[in-house]
Amino acid sequence: KEINGATKVTGIIGYPLTYTFSPPMHNKAFEALNLNYRYLPFVVEPNALENAIEGIKSLNIRGINVTMPHKEAVIDLLDELSAEAETIGAVNTINNDNGRLIGYNTDAGGFLKSLKEESFNPAGKTAIILGTGGAAKAVAVALARAGAASIVIIGRSGNKAEAITSSLISNFQEISGKTLTFRDNLADIFQIGELIVNATPVGMKESGDLLPVPLEFINASHFVYDLIYTPLETALINGARHKGAKAANGLGMLLYQAASAFEIWTGTSAPVEVMRQALIQGLKSGDRPDNAEEENRRVPT
Numbered sequence: 001k002e003i004n005g006a007t008k009v010t011g012i013i014g015y016p017l018t019y020t021f022s023p024p025m026h027n028k029a030f031e032a033l034n035l036n037y038r039y040l041p042f043v044v045e046p047n048a049l050e051n052a053i054e055g056i057k058s059l060n061i062r063g064i065n066v067t068m069p070h071k072e073a074v075i076d077l078l079d080e081l082s083a084e085a086e087t088i089g090a091v092n093t094i095n096n097d098n099g100r101l102i103g104y105n106t107d108a109g110g111f112l113k114s115l116k117e118e119s120f121n122p123a124g125k126t127a128i129i130l131g132t133g134g135a136a137k138a139v140a141v142a143l144a145r146a147g148a149a150s151i152v153i154i155g156r157s158g159n160k161a162e163a164i165t166s167s168l169i170s171n172f173q174e175i176s177g178k179t180l181t182f183r184d185n186l187a188d189i190f191q192i193g194e195l196i197v198n199a200t201p202v203g204m205k206e207s208g209d210l211l212p213v214p215l216e217f218i219n220a221s222h223f224v225y226d227l228i229y230t231p232l233e234t235a236l237i238n239g240a241r242h243k244g245a246k247a248a249n250g251l252g253m254l255l256y257q258a259a260s261a262f263e264i265w266t267g268t269s270a271p272v273e274v275m276r277q278a279l280i281q282g283l284k285s286g287d288r289p290d291n292a293e294e295e296n297r298r299v300p301t
């Protein structure tokens with residue numbers, strides 16, 4: 001559909017937005033279903049967040065994804081939160097419901113759908129989560145909701161890890177929780193753990209071939225889920241597979257969080273395969289969508 005007066009605008013706010021694969025995923029999906037929607041990047045500095053959120057209403061923007069560093073700060077600026085976003089304490093999707101801004105967290109559900117696609121059922125299992133940021137919180141709540149028996153949070157700071165554990169225990173009475181730091185002796189806990197989730201940025205392209213935990217802790221009975229998707233195969237994933245463990249990258253979570261946001265905004269089932277192909281294409285054609293532009297600028301004329 002051509003852009004016209006009835007086009008509904010969606011997009012993403014973050015700062016910076018150097019790495020985002022969301023615009024092609026959503027735009028290809030709108031195109032596939034012939035929906036009169038567009039998805040745009042909005043680079044919003046932290047001190048402009050409040051005005052930007054007001055702008056969603058003023059400009060009648062249909063919906064917005066929220067990424068770093070705004071996922072937590074945005075909460076106070078919204079009219080309502082889904083129960084899940086409230087429990088997690090982070091929002092990645094805003095729906096403009098006739099002028100009322102409602103915050104959702106589709107990262108959690110996206111993670112669960114991706115686990116299901118990998119045929120891993122977390123019910124009754126012991127999960128170890130590395131990291132204590134927004135993604136770790138979403139994963140912890142998702143796993144608790146899916147009936148995990150026990151969740152271990154490992155952080156650099158014991159305080160942040162403890163805050164997540166105690167919030168989990170107060171929200172999900174059935175679950176048992178434990179807090180550790182990377183400085184503790186982790187060998188025993190990895191013997192018990194069944195699902196290992198890396199929710200730290202350690203292993204991302206720019207950090208090199210680093211590991212969030214030594215490979216000696218990983219064994220063939222583990223399912224290792226690395227939230228990172230650039231590169232698609234981190235040193236952790238590669239090492240885990242060599243040890244005979246099953247492993248997955250964060251592509252599925254990224255895909256399914258987007259599919260849920262699409263459904264919230266359009267009320268229509270997301271064309272998941274179209275979105276998956278757009279995502280894979282985006283990842284293949286260079287991880288910095290603005291790279292070409294920067295390179296061009298450097299060419300002397």
Ligand code: NAP
Binds near residue numbers: 136198202212
């Ligand atoms: P965040 O809020 O900045 O949290 C990052 C966490 O990693 C913090 O707990 C931080 O510890 C910890 N950390 C950073 N460097 C570390 C190091 N060298 N050793 C140990 N821990 C370290 O980020 P986030 O939003 O949670 O994202 C975390 C990762 O998940 C990123 O790689 C992101 O790309 C990925 N992610 C993927 C998806 C997906 O859809 N696949 C969705 C969301 C996020 P401190 O608190 O001590 O600083």
